[in-house]
Amino acid sequence: MTRFLVFFFIFVGLFNSGFSYPEKRTFQEEVSPTLFLRKEDSFYSCKGEWDDLIFLGKKLSLSFQGRVKKDKDLFIFNLNPIRISLNQRKTKNFSSYIIYKGGVLTLSYFRGEGFIISGNIDFSPQPVLKLDIDIKGMSLRKLNKFLGVEDFPFQGDFRGKITLQGRLDNLLIEGKLEAFGANLEDYKIERVFLNFRGSFPWIYFSDSYVLLENIHLDLEGTFNLAKLYNLPYNKSSGSEYKKDFLKPEENTSLRGFLDSKASGVFVYRLGSESFLKFTLKKDPLQVPEIKF
Numbered sequence: 001m002t003r004f005l006v007f008f009f010i011f012v013g014l015f016n017s018g019f020s021y022p023e024k025r026t027f028q029e030e031v032s033p034t035l036f037l038r039k040e041d042s043f044y045s046c047k048g049e050w051d052d053l054i055f056l057g058k059k060l061s062l063s064f065q066g067r068v069k070k071d072k073d074l075f076i077f078n079l080n081p082i083r084i085s086l087n088q089r090k091t092k093n094f095s096s097y098i099i100y101k102g103g104v105l106t107l108s109y110f111r112g113e114g115f116i117i118s119g120n121i122d123f124s125p126q127p128v129l130k131l132d133i134d135i136k137g138m139s140l141r142k143l144n145k146f147l148g149v150e151d152f153p154f155q156g157d158f159r160g161k162i163t164l165q166g167r168l169d170n171l172l173i174e175g176k177l178e179a180f181g182a183n184l185e186d187y188k189i190e191r192v193f194l195n196f197r198g199s200f201p202w203i204y205f206s207d208s209y210v211l212l213e214n215i216h217l218d219l220e221g222t223f224n225l226a227k228l229y230n231l232p233y234n235k236s237s238g239s240e241y242k243k244d245f246l247k248p249e250e251n252t253s254l255r256g257f258l259d260s261k262a263s264g265v266f267v268y269r270l271g272s273e274s275f276l277k278f279t280l281k282k283d284p285l286q287v288p289e290i291k292f
Helices: 002-014 140-147
Strands: 034-040 043-055 058-071 074-086 092-101 104-112 115-122 128-139 154-167 172-184 187-199 202-212 215-224 255-258 265-270 274-280
Touching: 128 140, 140 154, 154 187
Parallel strands: none
Antiparallel strands: 034 043, 043 058, 058 074, 074 092, 092 104, 104 115, 115 128, 128 154, 154 172, 172 187, 187 202, 202 215, 215 274, 255 265, 265 274
16 A cells, blocks of 8 residues: 555656656665654545656645545545745645545545646556646735736636646647736726636637627737746647737837727737737627626
8 A cells, every 4th residue: 555655645746747857866865755654443544745846847746634544446545735846936735535536536525725627647558638727816926926926917706617638748728718907017007807728838828718808808918828827838839729929029028008009999919829809899898797
């Protein structure tokens, strides 16, 4: 049982190609988290710590405690709390209920402040994800602060659903988000409705819109998530969602609204590849009640 648990946490932690370690550390040092187990009736209580990981280019530390139960080839993990810190910033607490059987990891739930992740990860023959993220209410400002992203131009509290599906090298992303009391730079936005789909790192917004008091704006655009959040990605891979609306020589640090010759059209760019296009809608918009 002890050997399996050590292998399990190493295996799950390393399956994502975003993980790496400082080059000077030996292999034994790299793959040895601190793990304590104690047998209690039909289950094991467990406690673990894992420091000095590099996750998606950011230093990550995590610790956890909870219970593990084995039933033949079935392993059940009830972990609470799970504490995660990125780049030595403020630690966030999570909880989870996970089932592992035959190379498939099933998340009954992985819960954090304002969101729940559920679904499964099939590790054979290579990791394939099918995860649903249910966002009940989350501050983009707090999320970006945890991820180490400062001065992001868009802020707001949002809710909605996001789906992640496929292999890590071809991860499909789609979802619907709604934000209240948001702002883009210094512009106040009452409500934002986003429909998006893409293949990492690209996502494409369509059939989306913004409400500014009595002003209704249709919204479309393209974001390179890797560039916005400084994440590693295969730059040579193409994507049907990549849109070259902006000139490639533009400085990626520049952001703001571009001059537009078209009446009622406003284009906001964030670097050389990410942009949002707002089009004034002449007819009043009947706002549906979106249920998540």
